[in-house]
Amino acid sequence: MQILLVLPLILPLLIGCSALIRFRNIRQTVALICLFLNMLVCLLLLVETHLYGVQVVQSGGVIAPYGISLVVDSLTGVMLAISGIIGFAVGIFSAATIAANHQRFAYYPLFGFLMMGINFAFITGDLFTLYVAFEVMLMASFVLLTVGGERSQIEGGLKYVTLNLISSTIFLIAAGLTYAVAGTLNMAHLAAIMAEQPSPGIGTVLAALFLIAFGIKAAMFPLFFWLPASYHTPPIAVTALFGGLLTKVGIYSMWRVLVMIFPQELAYLQPLILVLAALTMIIGVLGAVAQTEFRRLLSFHIISQIGYLLMAIGLLTVDSMTGAVFFMVHVILAKTALFFVSGLAYELEGTYKLKKLGGLSKRAPGLALLFLFAAFSLAGFPPFSGFWGKLLLIRSGLEIGQYVIVAIALAVSLLTTYSMLKIWTEVFWKPLPKQDTELASPHKRLSPLMLAPVGVLVGLIIAIGVFAEPMYQLSEAAAVGVISPVSYIEAVLLPGTGE
Amino acid sequence: MTRSVFFRFVVRVMLPVLFIFSLMLMLRGHNEAGGGFIGGLVASSGVILMTLAYGPDEVRQRLKIDFLRLMFFGLLIVILAGLVGLIIEGEFLAAEWWKPVLQGIGQLELGSPLLFDMGVYIIVLSVTSSIVMSMADEGERMDD
């Protein structure tokens, strides 16, 4: 039990330590094995949490709330599992696509540290440790973003770093003030304390601080500028990992901190969050509409999807949170898969510009099919995972009569279809523009190693679409666990009852 | 960079003092002000002084330490210190103490927290040193 909760931290750290190995191939093999084991451990944790309830480890054996509790409840289980899967997929994809000179600069170790930060953020039950986890994650992402030193990477990186540092600063202030107000940093303890406080009060201020801090990380309107400025600059495997997971850690933290610890305060902020959610969706999708480059277009879509997840927080019902967890899993899978596809299109034709791409449905029909599934899933068509995610969110809005946000969500969904069709038309259906035929590498084929990760992710997208009920059960358990965290609090603060 | 002979002399005298002081700070950290962080920082200030005095290339020749590799050893030690607790106590990072009494010297206090602090010391030392030396490298190139 003990070791299982610590492994999601140790295994990625071991990838980090693999930097000591001199031979690139061995380093890569070690990294992939660790990523695979990490995925297994995360899936195992999900199963265990689902069967036996909230799992807790008090690190160093220090009783809560004095030490740092590592907690895996349903939500954490789901998030760990999905990040484990994505981590392994990106690992394989990196092996196929990351250039050797890139790997010389500790690509896999950095990747490992990033995964460690992500897992750490999911698994920790302590507010300050969450800050530390964010810093690990951010620092690793800073470096991954800028390794290579292309001008665009440096420029994008500067904006990414600066705005995210502002976010970290606000987070740190918020954590410090929370300790001043509530005298503790343990999330379970905080949730128990804040539940007894009248609202609005000082808690509302704290909630607002966290909203801004996590809002920057999650790329919420109007705090998202760092994302489109930087996400398209690094190698595509890195972009895929960032696009799939990083902003979602911000959303996860909103759920964990805002929804679990400050639910009453959040109720006070609800109208504001709904407005921001609507604007995030709209601005994101309009930004995507304006793009004519594959990666940029997908990057802006990240923002739009964040809007859907914010909408769930704004609605704040069990149904909306269930839909949000479901949607989150879906969007991580679909987004990563789409970034992969853009990278493979680049492999084949040497550009990301929609205008210069073309003819891929003939040249790479398998890739075309995978893109089609992932894109239609993102646009919310059945029978893919995105359909249920969208449906659950919209239903939760209709249930409590929030028709405006529902209408906006539906309209944005149409625009998502619009921009996915744009990519499909330009990249896959349109014949390759004549003047660029000599630019393309006509004999290059996609190796199975490149296609396999996309295939697995798309397979999951379809599987979730077809077997929606189990995924719903998991999502609902996660949502209930966050909205009424009784079992979480008991498991952390009263050891022995949670098992 | 112009490096005066006097500066080099001072640095040469200071270095062992700083190094011993830093180890002392690390070892006493559990009971008095100090610890791995401070120790590591003090030790690295020695490396910094050396770099300023001799330039990064000469420091590399003299020290023969690849700080970029050393820091990962530090990380391994930190993980190991955590695993000691996990294996013996069943709790990750749990403190494990071993206090043999040595004739004539007194009681030694060895434990996983000390190992942990050592790891931190190594990491802070090597990280700071490698960062400073990378930056100083850049300065060298600029002079060319």
Added chain:
Amino acid sequence: MLLFGIVFAPAVAALVLALVPRSWLARLTPIVPAAIFLWLAATQVGASEIATAQLSWFPSLGVSLSFFMDGLGLLFALIISGIGTLVLIYAGGYFEKPADLVRFTIYTLIFMTAMLGIVTSSNLVLLFVFWEITSLTSYLLIGFNHENADAREGARRALLITAGGGLALLAGVLLIGVASGTFDFLTLLTNPNVLRESGLYTPIALLIFAGAFSKSAQWPLHFWLPGAMEAPTPASTYLHSATMVKAGVFLLARISPLLNGSDLWLYTLTIIGLITFVYGAVIALRQTDLKAILAYSTVSWLGILVAVQGAASEYAAVALAVGVLAHALYKAALFLMVGNVDHATHTRLIDRIGGLARPMPVTFAAALVAALSMAGIPPLLGFVSKETLNAAALYDGLPSLLATLLPVGVVIGAAFTVTVAFRVVYDTFIKRAPADSDLHPHEANPAMLVGPAILGMFSLGLPFLLAPVLDPLISQTVTAIRQTPTSIHLHLFEGVNTPLIMSIIAVSVGVLLFIMRRPLIRLLQRMPEFDPTGIYQWLFFKALPDFANALTIRLQNGRLHYYMMIVFASFITLISGIILLARISLLNGDVLADFEWRIAVFCLFIIIGAVGTIFAPTRLSAIMIAGIEGSLLSLLFAIYGAPDLAFTQMMIEVVTLVLFVLAFHFLPDAFTGSKGRAARALDFAIALGMGAMVTVLILAAQANPVAEPISDWYIENAESLGQGHNVVNILLVDFRGLDTMGEVTVLIVAAIGVTALLRFRPSGQPRGQYYAKEAPAPLQTELASENDDDDEGSEGKSS
């Protein structure tokens, strides 16, 4: 459970074909729909029991795989499987490349499953799932020849319109669930008034209308259907004439028992349907492409199928049932005819062809029968349909406005339909070919003749088999639509009555218009047309991208300064807003209680130092002042009982200073970037605001504690648990060791990062010098314009 087999058999066949993509296998696939058709015809027509099947799928949402085969579903399922068989046979002869045939067959089989799913689902969400899949397969089929830009455009248009309608339908279905608590149609029928009585009736009805109208190409959303004619002809036949476009009509019929009876229902359906009917028929006449002519006439007929449903009378149900069947039979035959003509002459322009009757006798015969049926000439099925339609239009339960409008509209539309039907056959087959045309027509291959021939036979034969075949089927259908057991007896000739007179008028006028068609068509072509395509094009490909571009370029303008301003401004607005709105108290009395001059002066020095960094003339002096700041801070820590902190801060300060000097020693020694006075004032205001917020936050947090801090525990247990005396250190390595682990990880990553940044450079970026000597490129104002500086691969090059 056989229903599952019926619905999913085509999809399974598609899967097999996808795994074994061989053209001989594709040629075998018509067996699947044929078997379905025969089984349905043999066991379900006239059956007294409604077959059902159910499997659990997504119980938490109330979605199950539940199917039922009532009369309405049966009628459509027969059409889907029957015409599907013929279309697949036809495709075997139509496609020249085996790969195309396989691809077409896979898409079509998946579509078939989806369509069968729509007409047999009893769960509304399940219905919607199938509904969307038909949109997707339709998209793929319209864009089948995607090398052709028109095909890509047509496919996109069709999907955007139908998906937009689909979203409305989704909202409608979900609202039904909210209003009634179930998505199951059969459960809803047990309390048919549940939606009418809920407050959500109007939105539900409007949303369902939007879904049905977009799918069934009702004016003004009809324009995607002519664009869909870029699909290969078998696909147009199947999807865009016989089956998919009727899904909207089907949906209205299906949902009718739950929603009909209101004025909203009556007027919306009747008026929109009637407009579509007349509009489509008239516009069809001015087209010159055979497929476009047929597409608009399909639009027209879909209109009347919607219009008759408004009144929800028994006549209407009969007209609907017979109309759906008759139209599917004759229109499919006509489309296949166009495919044959296109195949033979490589053109579909009606002006470029003629005299095809002799070289293509079988095609001509089938087309003639179909066209006569379309025109409603006895004794074809179209005539029966026209009669029932006229009867429905004359239904005396209509309000006075519609009682005149409907019959008049029906006659006008019917007259134009007659003209179109005659024109299609006459100008294609009988009229002499234009002198300059270079046609070498030949009869199509047998596979392409089976379909038209069989369809013609049905149109011709069914009117003589009314009692044994059609009566039970239509009765079942009407029973299902009206949810009241009904027995229908159709007649080919009912004596001279008003419907017959209406038919005669329509045919006469139609013939008259046909005779004067040349001036008429020229007149119509000169008339300004209200074409929503322009609006669609403007909206999606002009207004939307332009707006998005303008917005994005303003928001995402690349200036870090502006990004930070927005973040800080949001912070100030939100936090000050909440503190004011929630009336958070800031002072708890003793903020000044332990006031000490010594410390106050000390703090003052720190503040002066902070301000000094701003006014420092050079970079080096600013860095030095910042260093002094850090030292002062560490002294403050020392005074307040934090020796570890003071020491660390001091050491870090030294290292940071060294780094600063090393990094920026070689850069040009002047600050740049200061802008005008106004910009400076704004920066100043924002900065002051942020500072004020920090002050206020500290005070607010200290003024409103809600619980005692947990820290006494650490002091009490440090010695026993941590085996040491320095509590801070014990916290770092024992109690909160994980933090420290994360922290050293950050350090390691930072070291890797610094090294990588400084050592790893793209080729072309030499170390230790600047390579961008001149000013960067001027601001771009057009996002769409290509910026090759940012091209991949050349990103590192100097500008």
Added chain:
Amino acid sequence: MLLAFAITAGMMFACGVYLMLRRSMVRLIIGLLLISYSVNLIIFSMDDPNTRGAPIIDSVEESAMSDPLPQALILTAIVISFGVLAFTLALGYRATQVAGTDNIDTLQSTDRGT
């Protein structure tokens, strides 16, 4: 004394923000440095300023000891912000190098163009 701390932290933060908004790479980083000082002070001010004893057992009365937890947090934060700052310095250095200027607002290409 809280008021003095609060104002000091606020002023440091304000100066940091103002420096960050100066569009100059060097000032941006100095601004970040000032802000990190300010945050340390914010967390430090969470403790009761009357207790000035170092939290080292047996050195002073337990009641006179200052709260060790904020100190531990600040220590962690200081070290983290040192790492981050070092990286930012290297990044800023490289940015001024590729752009050939200290002016941050000239770095716009990644947001624009398509």
